[in-house]
Amino acid sequence: MLNRIIKYSLLFAFVGLMMAGCRKLDSINHDPTKSTTTEPPYLLTGAEKSVMDILYSTLQNGYIGMQYAQFWTGNTRVADSQYSLDENNNGALWTTLYAAAHNLDLIRILNADGTNPAAQNQNAIAGILKVWIMQILTDTYVNVPYTQALDVTKYITPVYDDAKTIYSQLADTLTANINALDASQPTFSTADVIYSGDVDKWKTLGHSLMLRLAIRIADADNAKAKSLIEANYQGAMTSNSDNAEFAYLGADPNRYPMDETNRPIIDFFVTTTLVDYMRSVNDPRLGIYARPVEGLTIDTIYGMPYGMSTTDANRPSTASYPGTKIYGADMKGILMTYSEVAFTLAEAAARGYSVGSDAATYYEAGVRASMEYWGVTDGVDEYLATVPYNGGDWKNVIGTQKWLSLYPQGFQAWFERIRLNFAKPDGSALFIAPVSGSLDQDVTLVPYRLTYPIVESNSNSTNYAAAGSAIGGDNKGTKNWWITY
Template identity: 30%
Template sequence: MKKLIIVFALPALLMTGCGKSFFDINSNPDVPTTTSITPDLILPAAMARTGIITTNNATNNSFATLGAWMGYWAVGTNYGAVTENRYSMTTDFGNPNWVNNYDIIFDYHTMQQKAEASGQDFYAGIAKIMKSLHYQILVDLFSNVPYSKAMDVKKNITPGYDKGEDIYKDLLKQITDGMDLIKNADASKNIGLTTADIMFHGNKTQWARFGNTLKLRLLIHMSQVAGFNPATEIAAITAEGNGFLTAGQTASVNPGYTNDKPNPYWTAYAFALSGNYSQDYRRANNFALNLMKGLNDERHKYFYRPVRGGTFAGQYRGIDFGLNNDPAHIYTETNLSDIGGSPTIAGGTSGLAKSATMDSWVLTAFESYFLQAEAVARGWMTGNAKTLYEEGVRESFRWLGVPNDVATANTYLGNADARIAWPAATADQIKVIIWQKYFAFNGNNHLEAWSDHRRTGVVQPSISIDAGRLTDHVPTRYLYATSEFSYNAANVQKEGTIDPYTATVFWDR
């Protein structure tokens, strides 16, 4: 943890134009100091970085690899035997996720401290909620992680590890505390809030709905834990009264993306500033593509692009995951569908990569509906699980910009296939919800798709056909980061030897 603590605050400051360390104390009025960095300066940069994490940006995390493992993405045969085809995992694999998530947590933690000291409760509440989101990501990747002492940088630069289940329990409390701070805050005392809050612009109701939806995600993750009872938390969510994110209310951030300073997802998976395609590596995986085509699911045209040219021009065409031997050269990158779904550099309103100026999503409204549907199906909440499920499907079509989204989604929902049609038995209802979450998460939330796979086993993506694969199933967790073995060796070694193919996070089935 020592190295992380040293660099935690730098990215937010760099994004505001400062190259000095957060801990430098000086009198230059043009250079931020510990006293001049205020919550309104920290928040937009931190939120922008949250958006980079949650949109699967390949340069900042390894969720792109999860896209391959979960059957969404693959690579052409011209790349040969790549490591992800073999389920290869080292301590370097998770290092970007470890570093970046703790980095952002420290930014929010710093903002919280400054907000508490200055009586800006809205900012403090936001910090508690956003820190909880990133800790949830860390637990879901690594299981036990530094938590209770992780931000105590003055007293403990080598913090011990907390159990994942204990962290989850406290995150539920932290989210509630954050929501209460926001609800009771005098917004006028929170300087620059509507501008700095690039997600909800100071809207208390939306922050409450986001908090409730995030809590429900945590509870659903724990659904398979023996003896787990969510009744108290569900009652608290119900009593809070604002409900969950609903149609058109996807939590997303936009710090002011332009064609010259574009959304990172756009530049990673669609087009570079030069106007050239920026992604030749990630292609359509036959598992998800063929399933969706077979189910007449129009969304495949918005998750993927038609082949650009050549023999297969205009076709939506994928590759079997792990295919290396291709004597006819018909599965090279130019013969396969791009990912992202946006056809031209001009952008538009449809697909995953809509335009250079699009928002970065943090928590989608369709996920909210699916979480609610599962909670109702499990008997945790009152409501109509079928209606919530169907609204989740419709919202996925709407969010992607599918033309005539409601009518097209309704036609799709009329399909009698067991992965679409609403069944009578509770166990089957949960299965169909998981299947539709799986389809909806294509390219936009590989971590949650992997989490659903681990906790339910409903969706079993095709296993890599690479002869050199190290296992016959999708890995179950990440190895601890390289940086921890360098700077916090004693504590990480206490966690024992981790086998990423058999070890599980605490909520895994």
């Protein structure tokens, strides 16, 4: 792990330098007498961009996240939607997330000399981002290196920590960083592409991420989830103006990763799972999430059955590609939006938590926020009448709408799918098993995690083996601790 982290840390520092030359980032002050690879602003920029790049890459989001969420399925390459995991893609996800967390931790180390007046806020912002990254890692792999993961000078082969313990520590760390933020003190400026160092916005994001942490454990530790949500909901996002996004500039080297400016992306079709459900409820976002099939006399959106082999005799000759906005050079990398917060609070209210309003109100706010995000203004009232809140079936009602609102956040949508295990509001199944069957003997309907990268079996073999044993087997069928069904 040490060599990989050092390698990627240097890469991310270079990314920070590249972005510093772009408009919107050109106001970063740089002292030519100091190393450009070790200044907190560059480390922050590089970490933000590297994580967004990997989370929205066609290799990780396209072949893993969006397929496990069952938004997309393969075109000519279908094995991924049949759960054959590409180890190169898997290893890159693991390494990039850890390298970014390491760079964020370097900010704290560099600020320890007491000479930076912005240290308190910079450390807190970096700390909040580290919590975000580490939650993705533990949600993806279950037990992962945590307490020893970032001190690469001391721990070359870090131990894997228990996922439930990691969650508890993440909540404590997030609280500490939220409390450390002080709007009266200096902060980052344009090096922070997400909020330009706005301390109040970072505090709001911190409270919102706490809601994400808490609701994910609601079935496994209801009391803890209730306590965290009730303590943080008032400080969380209240509108799309609070959204946390990485604003790509639409030009090299800062274009959205899934960008088809130079070539059409034909790797993925939208699924019948997505298209048929959205069409059944007349969802006005369908034409944004997917595009009509080219060459038809009538513009029509068609899905491809999930996991259908290219040799299947019943396979359609073509289907719809994801929408053009999803593949736009200036599409934003989403960290979190208000619609997710609203649906989380709707679920919290449905579970009986005290969150200031009822589930129906938050549910409607979540739907409206998602529509607003995608620029939909017509037919929203009619749509809400078609998909009304139903307290007696809150899991399916909230689950389907939250799932739709998380498009194209493949990993978060996958986590919510396996956490809530929801169906359509009428009780019928929404998701299907791969039509042509799973290529993984441990998984039939959906993977619950990714297997540890193969490189860990070579570079950290003892701890790798112990981790697999501790979780009940290093396979995609092993459930995370917060899945209780």
